[in-house]
Amino acid sequence: MPVSIFHRTALAQELATHILDDDLAPARSGLFLGARRRTGKSTFLQQDLCPELKRRGAIVIYIDLWEDLDQDPGDVIIEAILGELAQHEGVVMRLARSAGLERVNMAGVAFTLDRVGLGKQVSLAKALAALSDECQRMIVLIVDEAQHANTTEKGSTALCAMKAARDKLNMGPHHGLRIVATGSNRDKLAVMVAWKDQAFFCAPMKEFPPLGVDFLDWICQRAPASAALRVDAVARLFKRSGYRPEWMQDGLSALAARDDWTPAAAAAAFEEAVEARADLRVQGLLGLVGLLSPLQSAVLRVLAAQGRRFVPFWDRTLExxxxxxxxxxxxxxxxxxxxxxxxxxxxxxxxxxxxxxxPHGVYTLEEFGIREALEEGRLLTASTQRVTLMGSQAV
Ligand SMILES: Nc1ncnc2c1ncn2[C@@H]1O[C@H](COP(=O)(O)OP(=O)(O)OP(=O)(O)O)[C@@H](O)[C@H]1O
Ligand SMILES: [Mg+2]
Structure with missing residues (x-):
């Protein structure tokens, strides 16, 4: 049975308007959305945002760089674009002609598309321009976990190619290309928009909003009626879970077995299920931290406590x-x-x-809840937060 999900229609509409708006400079340079792990990014992109963008007439290419970690992210990006091109016969014809092929048959399709890619006869920018011109529609490229592209050279080159395509299609006779990137780690994503040599330098970055009260209301409706689950009771637990819908589903599963709850017993069972999951996670992570050497453990905790202010090699930090x-x-x-x-x-x-x-040697936490686990284990003490800002006193 497919897991049912809560649809975020209003958010999809709001973002779609923002993304497709021709006059919004930020939308034209790309939109970067950060949110922590397991908060529903991919579900929203696939189930709500893509359909809304398509409904408004855009061609949407969705690429999840975490779907197959064994594949080079550069190849994943190229394959997704080729996959879309292959669906438009007219585009393939255009590309074939521009590649000097006069007549194209079925074998020619593969042959033509083979000439498209990084460092090939037909660049990605040119191929996307052909798609835009043929279909006369805006193209939206959605790259989920975009920061992963930066882990390989081909991935970084693909990002540059996407930027070139963006600049080409947002000017002149074409119909526009929007790039939406998401990432589970704000710091990693920030590198992509904050560093001068990055393809998307200066693109706007936004916090992807976590699921809210309307989602909790939906959760409460799904509990057995006898549980009389209340939004304000689960809201506290949802916050504690880091806004992760799966933890709420755990709570619901704990209630599903009976239909003769008293409200107090149901609230307690729901809380117990969520707490059990939280404990398991925190204990697992703290167990791993416990295996580090004293210096490794200290470095990890200082980095976690100081985030982007972390300067690993300063004398003050060594102290x-x-x-x-x-x-x-x-x-x-x-x-x-x-x-x-x-x-x-x-x-x-x-x-x-x-x-x-x-790539510039900046260290950030892998986003899998380690900061939260360290916080819960009370390991982010005042000492770990001791930092000296350029030219100021230690705090
Ligand atoms: N709107 C929703 N309604 C119900 N369940 C949801 C919703 N969004 C996400 N979930 C559930 O939460 C889990 C995580 O969702 P999803 O994979 O979309 O998150 P993510 O942020 O992309 O995670 P990751 O960091 O692993 O990429 C899934 O089990 C999914 O079914
Ligand atoms: Mg995801």
Whole structure:
């Protein structure tokens, strides 16, 4: 049985208007939406936003870069675009003619599309322009977990090709190309719009809004009537779950077995199910943190506490690591805390999957709830937050 979902129609309409609006400069440069993991990004994009954009006449190409992690993200992007091109015979004809092929048959389709791609005879920008001209419609490219493109050279090149296509199609006789990118890690996504050499430098970034009260109302309606589940009671738990719908589904599953609840017993069972999931998650993550060396653990916690203010190699930060190890953890510092040992600790944390390193060497947390787990384990202490801003006193 397919899992039923709560449709976010108003949000889809609002975003579609924003994305397709011709006069909005931000929409023309691309829209970056960040939200933490498992909060319903892909579901919304596929179930609500894509249909709404199509309903308004756009050609929508949806690409999930996390769908097959074994495939190079650059190839995933190209394949998705080729897949759309292949559906439009007229476009293939245009491309064939521009590639010097006069007559195209079925074999010619594959042959023609084979000439489209990065560093090939027909660039992605040219192919998308042909699609735009043939269909006379706006194209919207939706790239889910876009930051993953930056993990390979081909992926980064594909992003640049998308930017070139965007610039080409948003000018002149074409019908426009919009790029919508989402990501589970705001920091990683921020790198894509904040660094000068990134394809989408200066594109606007927005927080993808979490599911809200209307979703909780829908959840309460789905509980057995005898449970008389109330939105205000589940709202607190939803916040605690990091706005993850699956945790609410766990609560519902706990109630599904009976239909003779008293409201108090139902609320307690719902809460217990959500708390059990929270505990499991936090304990699992803290267990992994417990296996780190004292310096690795300190570096991880200082990074988690300081986020984008984190400067790993400053003297002041090295001192912060020492404080965390000695004062918070009550350990003796047995290894020198130096630029080199911190670099090794950061690399080890990256290899263990706690951190991500951008092409520029900026370290950020892999977004899988580690910050929240450290918070719940009370490991983000005052010492870990001790930071010196350029030219100011330690706080
Ligand atoms: N609107 C919704 N109504 C009901 N359930 C939902 C809704 N959105 C998401 N879910 C459920 O929450 C889970 C996570 O959803 P989804 O995969 O869309 O999130 P995500 O943010 O893309 O996750 P990831 O970070 O893993 O990519 C899925 O099990 C999905 O069925
Ligand atoms: Mg997703």
């Amino acid at each position: 912060t690591y020492r404080l965390v190890i000695e004062v918070d953890d009550g350990n003796k510092v047995t290894e020198p805390i130096s630029v080199e040992s911190v670099r090794l600790a950061l690399e080890a944390l990256k290899d263990k999957g706690f951190l991500w390193r951008s």
